[in-house]
Amino acid sequence: MAEPLKNLLHPGVVTDIADRITRNSSAFDRAQFLELAGDGLEMLELMQRSLKIRDALVETLPQPFPEAAAILSACLPRDDAPGLTGWALLPLSQYVALRGLEDFDLSLSLLRTLTPHFTAEFGIRVFIDRDQDRALATIRSWTRDTNHHVRRLASEGTRPRLPWAMRLPKLIHDPKPIVPILTDLLDDPEDYVRRSVANSLNDIAKDHPDLVAAFVAAHIGDASPERSQLLRHASRTLLKQGHPDALGNFGFAPPAGINARFSLDRSEIVLGESLGLRLAVSHDAKTSQKVMIDYAVHHRKANGSTSPKVFKWTSAMLAPGASIEIEKRHAIRPITTRRYYAGTHRIVILVNGQEAAEAGFDLALE
16 A cells, blocks of 8 residues: 555655755754654644644744744755755745745745755745746746746646645736746756646646636647647646547547547446447548547446546547447546446547447446
8 A cells, every 4th residue: 555645745755855944043842842743643633733833833944034044944955964855845845935025036045946856836836926037027927937847837836726735816817927937938948847837737727718728829839849749748638528629629620521430348447347348430531630539438427417427538530431340448436536326337439529329237336
Protein backbone atom coordinates (compact mmCIF):
# COMPACT_ATOMS: atom_id res chain seq x y z
CA MET A 1 0.00 0.00 0.00
CA ALA A 2 1.27 3.47 -0.88
CA GLU A 3 2.44 5.72 1.93
CA PRO A 4 -0.30 8.24 2.90
CA LEU A 5 0.37 11.71 1.53
CA LYS A 6 0.02 13.21 4.99
CA ASN A 7 3.22 11.48 6.05
CA LEU A 8 5.18 13.80 3.77
CA LEU A 9 5.00 16.20 6.72
CA HIS A 10 6.09 14.05 9.65
CA PRO A 11 7.69 14.90 13.02
CA GLY A 12 11.15 14.56 11.53
CA VAL A 13 10.38 17.37 9.07
CA VAL A 14 9.24 19.55 11.98
CA THR A 15 12.55 18.91 13.71
CA ASP A 16 14.47 19.77 10.53
CA ILE A 17 12.62 23.09 10.29
CA ALA A 18 13.34 23.84 13.95
CA ASP A 19 17.03 22.98 13.61
CA ARG A 20 17.52 25.07 10.49
CA ILE A 21 15.79 28.15 11.92
CA THR A 22 17.74 27.80 15.17
CA ARG A 23 20.99 27.98 13.18
CA ASN A 24 19.86 31.27 11.66
CA SER A 25 18.13 32.98 14.59
CA SER A 26 19.30 33.21 18.20
CA ALA A 27 15.88 34.56 19.22
CA PHE A 28 13.90 31.58 17.89
CA ASP A 29 12.18 29.52 20.60
CA ARG A 30 12.90 26.03 19.30
CA ALA A 31 11.20 24.22 22.17
CA GLN A 32 7.98 26.18 21.85
CA PHE A 33 7.91 25.64 18.10
CA LEU A 34 8.36 21.89 18.48
CA GLU A 35 5.60 21.75 21.08
CA LEU A 36 3.13 23.81 19.04
CA ALA A 37 3.86 22.12 15.72
CA GLY A 38 4.10 18.58 17.01
CA ASP A 39 1.08 18.43 19.33
CA GLY A 40 -1.45 16.16 17.60
CA LEU A 41 0.31 16.46 14.24
CA GLU A 42 -0.03 12.79 13.34
CA MET A 43 -3.82 12.95 13.69
CA LEU A 44 -4.08 15.49 10.84
CA GLU A 45 -4.17 15.26 7.05
CA LEU A 46 -1.46 16.78 4.85
CA MET A 47 -2.70 20.34 4.43
CA GLN A 48 -3.88 20.48 8.03
CA ARG A 49 -0.39 19.47 9.14
CA SER A 50 1.13 22.20 7.01
CA LEU A 51 -1.17 24.84 8.47
CA LYS A 52 -0.39 23.67 12.00
CA ILE A 53 3.33 24.06 11.34
CA ARG A 54 2.64 27.47 9.76
CA ASP A 55 0.76 28.58 12.86
CA ALA A 56 3.67 27.47 15.04
CA LEU A 57 5.95 29.65 12.90
CA VAL A 58 3.59 32.58 13.42
CA GLU A 59 3.95 32.18 17.19
CA THR A 60 7.73 31.74 17.27
CA LEU A 61 9.30 33.80 14.46
CA PRO A 62 9.97 37.51 15.00
CA GLN A 63 6.87 39.64 14.44
CA PRO A 64 8.37 42.20 12.03
CA PHE A 65 7.92 40.33 8.76
CA PRO A 66 11.14 41.58 7.11
CA GLU A 67 13.14 40.07 10.01
CA ALA A 68 11.28 36.77 9.75
CA ALA A 69 11.68 36.78 5.96
CA ALA A 70 15.44 37.18 6.31
CA ILE A 71 15.56 34.17 8.64
CA LEU A 72 13.50 32.02 6.28
CA SER A 73 15.62 33.07 3.31
CA ALA A 74 18.75 32.04 5.22
CA CYS A 75 17.21 28.59 5.78
CA LEU A 76 17.11 27.87 2.04
CA PRO A 77 19.91 25.98 0.26
CA ARG A 78 22.81 27.96 -1.16
CA ASP A 79 25.59 26.98 -3.50
CA ASP A 80 27.93 26.59 -0.54
CA ALA A 81 25.51 25.23 2.07
CA PRO A 82 22.51 22.89 2.40
CA GLY A 83 19.11 24.06 3.59
CA LEU A 84 15.43 23.21 3.79
CA THR A 85 13.90 21.65 0.69
CA GLY A 86 10.83 19.69 -0.34
CA TRP A 87 7.68 19.51 1.74
CA ALA A 88 9.31 21.34 4.65
CA LEU A 89 8.88 24.50 2.58
CA LEU A 90 5.10 24.20 2.17
CA PRO A 91 4.34 25.65 5.63
CA LEU A 92 7.01 28.31 5.04
CA SER A 93 5.30 29.50 1.87
CA GLN A 94 1.98 29.49 3.70
CA TYR A 95 3.57 31.57 6.45
CA VAL A 96 4.62 34.15 3.84
CA ALA A 97 1.08 34.17 2.45
CA LEU A 98 -0.36 34.83 5.90
CA ARG A 99 2.15 37.28 7.35
CA GLY A 100 3.60 38.97 4.29
CA LEU A 101 0.66 40.72 2.67
CA GLU A 102 1.74 44.12 3.97
CA ASP A 103 5.25 43.56 2.56
CA PHE A 104 4.03 42.71 -0.92
CA ASP A 105 7.21 42.97 -3.01
CA LEU A 106 9.43 41.38 -0.36
CA SER A 107 7.03 38.45 -0.05
CA LEU A 108 6.85 37.80 -3.78
CA SER A 109 10.64 37.98 -3.98
CA LEU A 110 10.95 35.45 -1.15
CA LEU A 111 8.47 33.09 -2.80
CA ARG A 112 10.38 33.36 -6.05
CA THR A 113 13.58 32.45 -4.19
CA LEU A 114 11.84 29.56 -2.43
CA THR A 115 10.19 27.93 -5.43
CA PRO A 116 13.26 26.20 -6.98
CA HIS A 117 13.43 24.11 -3.79
CA PHE A 118 9.67 23.47 -3.52
CA THR A 119 6.88 25.09 -5.47
CA ALA A 120 5.41 28.29 -4.02
CA GLU A 121 2.25 28.01 -6.15
CA PHE A 122 0.09 27.89 -3.02
CA GLY A 123 1.75 30.91 -1.46
CA ILE A 124 1.47 33.46 -4.26
CA ARG A 125 -2.29 33.14 -4.71
CA VAL A 126 -3.27 35.37 -1.81
CA PHE A 127 -1.15 38.14 -3.33
CA ILE A 128 -2.93 37.74 -6.67
CA ASP A 129 -6.25 37.88 -4.88
CA ARG A 130 -5.24 40.96 -2.84
CA ASP A 131 -3.84 43.07 -5.71
CA GLN A 132 -4.14 41.26 -9.02
CA ASP A 133 -2.59 43.90 -11.27
CA ARG A 134 0.43 44.42 -9.03
CA ALA A 135 1.02 40.72 -8.50
CA LEU A 136 0.65 39.75 -12.15
CA ALA A 137 3.06 42.47 -13.24
CA THR A 138 5.74 40.89 -11.06
CA ILE A 139 4.78 37.34 -11.96
CA ARG A 140 4.95 38.04 -15.69
CA SER A 141 8.57 39.10 -15.27
CA TRP A 142 9.25 35.57 -14.02
CA THR A 143 8.43 34.13 -17.45
CA ARG A 144 11.91 35.29 -18.49
CA ASP A 145 13.69 33.82 -15.47
CA THR A 146 16.61 31.49 -16.12
CA ASN A 147 15.25 28.97 -13.60
CA HIS A 148 12.50 26.76 -15.04
CA HIS A 149 10.91 26.30 -11.62
CA VAL A 150 10.33 30.04 -11.42
CA ARG A 151 8.90 30.13 -14.95
CA ARG A 152 6.55 27.29 -14.02
CA LEU A 153 5.47 29.21 -10.92
CA ALA A 154 4.29 31.99 -13.24
CA SER A 155 1.87 29.63 -14.99
CA GLU A 156 0.99 27.18 -12.23
CA GLY A 157 0.51 29.73 -9.48
CA THR A 158 -1.91 31.77 -11.61
CA ARG A 159 -4.13 28.82 -12.59
CA PRO A 160 -7.70 29.90 -11.80
CA ARG A 161 -8.66 26.47 -10.43
CA LEU A 162 -5.38 25.09 -9.09
CA PRO A 163 -6.07 21.77 -7.29
CA TRP A 164 -5.68 21.84 -3.49
CA ALA A 165 -5.34 25.62 -3.52
CA MET A 166 -7.62 28.60 -3.02
CA ARG A 167 -9.45 29.51 -6.21
CA LEU A 168 -8.98 32.88 -7.85
CA PRO A 169 -12.55 34.14 -8.44
CA LYS A 170 -11.56 37.21 -10.45
CA LEU A 171 -9.51 35.10 -12.85
CA ILE A 172 -12.24 32.48 -13.07
CA HIS A 173 -14.62 35.27 -14.10
CA ASP A 174 -12.12 36.95 -16.47
CA PRO A 175 -8.92 35.04 -17.26
CA LYS A 176 -7.65 37.48 -19.88
CA PRO A 177 -5.10 39.07 -17.47
CA ILE A 178 -3.09 35.82 -17.36
CA VAL A 179 -3.21 35.16 -21.12
CA PRO A 180 0.02 37.18 -21.70
CA ILE A 181 1.82 35.02 -19.12
CA LEU A 182 0.68 31.83 -20.83
CA THR A 183 1.59 33.23 -24.25
CA ASP A 184 5.11 34.04 -23.06
CA LEU A 185 5.58 30.40 -22.02
CA LEU A 186 4.05 28.62 -25.02
CA ASP A 187 7.46 27.65 -26.40
CA ASP A 188 9.31 27.22 -23.13
CA PRO A 189 12.18 24.73 -23.56
CA GLU A 190 11.05 22.71 -20.52
CA ASP A 191 8.18 20.24 -20.87
CA TYR A 192 7.59 20.74 -17.13
CA VAL A 193 6.64 24.36 -17.84
CA ARG A 194 4.67 23.67 -21.02
CA ARG A 195 2.49 21.10 -19.24
CA SER A 196 1.65 23.72 -16.62
CA VAL A 197 0.61 26.15 -19.37
CA ALA A 198 -1.62 23.47 -20.89
CA ASN A 199 -3.22 22.76 -17.53
CA SER A 200 -3.92 26.43 -16.95
CA LEU A 201 -5.57 26.76 -20.37
CA ASN A 202 -7.62 23.64 -19.65
CA ASP A 203 -8.75 25.25 -16.38
CA ILE A 204 -9.86 28.34 -18.29
CA ALA A 205 -11.69 26.20 -20.86
CA LYS A 206 -14.09 24.97 -18.17
CA ASP A 207 -15.50 28.49 -17.81
CA HIS A 208 -14.54 30.15 -21.12
CA PRO A 209 -14.48 27.46 -23.82
CA ASP A 210 -14.67 29.86 -26.75
CA LEU A 211 -11.74 31.91 -25.44
CA VAL A 212 -9.47 28.87 -25.26
CA ALA A 213 -10.60 27.54 -28.63
CA ALA A 214 -9.79 30.95 -30.15
CA PHE A 215 -6.43 31.07 -28.33
CA VAL A 216 -5.50 27.66 -29.74
CA ALA A 217 -6.60 28.68 -33.24
CA ALA A 218 -4.40 31.78 -33.04
CA HIS A 219 -1.29 29.84 -32.01
CA ILE A 220 -1.51 26.49 -33.78
CA GLY A 221 -0.51 27.63 -37.27
CA ASP A 222 3.07 26.49 -38.06
CA ALA A 223 3.37 25.30 -34.45
CA SER A 224 6.33 23.17 -33.44
CA PRO A 225 5.58 19.60 -32.34
CA GLU A 226 6.08 20.71 -28.73
CA ARG A 227 3.64 23.60 -29.03
CA SER A 228 1.13 21.41 -30.87
CA GLN A 229 1.27 18.89 -28.04
CA LEU A 230 0.74 21.68 -25.50
CA LEU A 231 -2.27 23.05 -27.38
CA ARG A 232 -3.78 19.59 -27.78
CA HIS A 233 -3.40 18.92 -24.05
CA ALA A 234 -4.89 22.35 -23.29
CA SER A 235 -7.91 21.41 -25.40
CA ARG A 236 -8.56 18.02 -23.82
CA THR A 237 -11.74 19.06 -21.98
CA LEU A 238 -13.10 20.85 -25.05
CA LEU A 239 -12.35 17.87 -27.28
CA LYS A 240 -14.13 15.51 -24.89
CA GLN A 241 -17.09 17.88 -24.87
CA GLY A 242 -17.16 17.96 -28.67
CA HIS A 243 -16.64 21.73 -28.88
CA PRO A 244 -16.88 22.39 -32.65
CA ASP A 245 -14.14 25.03 -32.87
CA ALA A 246 -11.78 23.03 -30.68
CA LEU A 247 -12.32 19.96 -32.86
CA GLY A 248 -11.76 22.07 -35.97
CA ASN A 249 -8.43 23.30 -34.59
CA PHE A 250 -7.11 19.74 -34.92
CA GLY A 251 -8.76 18.84 -38.21
CA PHE A 252 -11.84 17.06 -36.86
CA ALA A 253 -14.83 18.22 -38.93
CA PRO A 254 -18.45 17.27 -38.18
CA PRO A 255 -18.66 13.61 -39.25
CA ALA A 256 -20.11 12.88 -42.68
CA GLY A 257 -20.84 9.46 -44.12
CA ILE A 258 -19.86 7.71 -40.89
CA ASN A 259 -21.63 4.50 -39.88
CA ALA A 260 -20.90 2.85 -36.54
CA ARG A 261 -21.80 -0.56 -35.15
CA PHE A 262 -21.17 -0.97 -31.43
CA SER A 263 -21.67 -3.87 -29.04
CA LEU A 264 -20.72 -5.08 -25.58
CA ASP A 265 -19.61 -8.58 -24.68
CA ARG A 266 -22.31 -8.84 -22.02
CA SER A 267 -25.44 -7.06 -20.92
CA GLU A 268 -24.98 -7.54 -17.16
CA ILE A 269 -21.96 -6.86 -14.98
CA VAL A 270 -21.06 -6.87 -11.29
CA LEU A 271 -19.12 -3.95 -9.81
CA GLY A 272 -15.42 -4.76 -10.05
CA GLU A 273 -15.66 -6.56 -13.40
CA SER A 274 -14.95 -5.22 -16.89
CA LEU A 275 -16.82 -4.94 -20.18
CA GLY A 276 -15.55 -5.78 -23.63
CA LEU A 277 -16.26 -3.00 -26.15
CA ARG A 278 -16.38 -3.75 -29.90
CA LEU A 279 -16.75 -1.04 -32.52
CA ALA A 280 -16.82 -1.10 -36.31
CA VAL A 281 -16.74 2.23 -38.14
CA SER A 282 -17.20 2.56 -41.91
CA HIS A 283 -16.92 5.63 -44.10
CA ASP A 284 -18.95 6.01 -47.29
CA ALA A 285 -18.29 9.70 -48.06
CA LYS A 286 -16.37 10.70 -51.20
CA THR A 287 -13.42 12.34 -49.40
CA SER A 288 -11.12 11.18 -46.64
CA GLN A 289 -12.04 12.17 -43.12
CA LYS A 290 -10.06 12.44 -39.90
CA VAL A 291 -12.03 10.94 -37.01
CA MET A 292 -11.60 11.06 -33.25
CA ILE A 293 -13.41 8.22 -31.51
CA ASP A 294 -14.27 8.52 -27.83
CA TYR A 295 -16.93 6.91 -25.67
CA ALA A 296 -19.06 8.27 -22.85
CA VAL A 297 -20.14 6.04 -19.98
CA HIS A 298 -23.46 7.33 -18.66
CA HIS A 299 -23.28 6.35 -14.99
CA ARG A 300 -26.55 5.94 -13.15
CA LYS A 301 -27.21 8.38 -10.31
CA ALA A 302 -29.26 7.96 -7.12
CA ASN A 303 -32.33 9.62 -8.67
CA GLY A 304 -32.27 7.35 -11.72
CA SER A 305 -30.82 9.91 -14.13
CA THR A 306 -27.37 9.40 -15.67
CA SER A 307 -24.19 11.46 -15.78
CA PRO A 308 -21.67 10.97 -18.64
CA LYS A 309 -17.94 10.54 -18.27
CA VAL A 310 -15.98 10.71 -21.54
CA PHE A 311 -13.01 8.42 -22.17
CA LYS A 312 -10.51 8.68 -25.02
CA TRP A 313 -10.26 5.79 -27.46
CA THR A 314 -8.50 6.40 -30.78
CA SER A 315 -8.08 8.61 -33.85
CA ALA A 316 -7.83 7.59 -37.48
CA MET A 317 -7.87 8.89 -41.04
CA LEU A 318 -10.58 7.12 -43.04
CA ALA A 319 -10.35 7.01 -46.81
CA PRO A 320 -13.56 6.78 -48.88
CA GLY A 321 -15.04 3.32 -48.42
CA ALA A 322 -12.63 2.43 -45.61
CA SER A 323 -13.60 0.83 -42.30
CA ILE A 324 -11.93 0.01 -39.01
CA GLU A 325 -12.72 -2.45 -36.25
CA ILE A 326 -11.44 -1.85 -32.72
CA GLU A 327 -11.87 -3.48 -29.33
CA LYS A 328 -11.00 -2.64 -25.74
CA ARG A 329 -11.99 -3.44 -22.19
CA HIS A 330 -13.48 -0.96 -19.75
CA ALA A 331 -13.35 -1.72 -16.03
CA ILE A 332 -16.21 -0.76 -13.72
CA ARG A 333 -14.30 -0.62 -10.45
CA PRO A 334 -14.82 1.33 -7.21
CA ILE A 335 -12.98 4.66 -7.15
CA THR A 336 -12.92 7.40 -4.54
CA THR A 337 -14.39 10.05 -6.86
CA ARG A 338 -17.56 8.17 -7.87
CA ARG A 339 -20.35 6.32 -6.16
CA TYR A 340 -21.96 3.60 -8.24
CA TYR A 341 -25.65 2.74 -8.25
CA ALA A 342 -27.25 -0.45 -9.48
CA GLY A 343 -29.34 -0.36 -12.62
CA THR A 344 -29.11 0.41 -16.31
CA HIS A 345 -26.09 2.29 -17.67
CA ARG A 346 -25.30 3.38 -21.23
CA ILE A 347 -22.12 3.64 -23.26
CA VAL A 348 -22.32 6.10 -26.15
CA ILE A 349 -19.79 6.22 -29.00
CA LEU A 350 -18.70 9.73 -29.98
CA VAL A 351 -17.22 10.42 -33.40
CA ASN A 352 -15.79 13.93 -33.67
CA GLY A 353 -17.87 14.86 -30.67
CA GLN A 354 -21.19 13.59 -32.02
CA GLU A 355 -23.12 10.52 -30.89
CA ALA A 356 -22.81 7.69 -33.39
CA ALA A 357 -23.93 4.50 -31.58
CA GLU A 358 -24.72 3.19 -28.13
CA ALA A 359 -25.28 0.07 -26.04
CA GLY A 360 -26.56 -0.54 -22.54
CA PHE A 361 -25.73 -2.78 -19.61
CA ASP A 362 -27.12 -3.45 -16.16
CA LEU A 363 -24.82 -3.01 -13.15
CA ALA A 364 -25.20 -5.00 -9.95
CA LEU A 365 -23.26 -3.93 -6.89
CA GLU A 366 -22.71 -7.49 -5.63
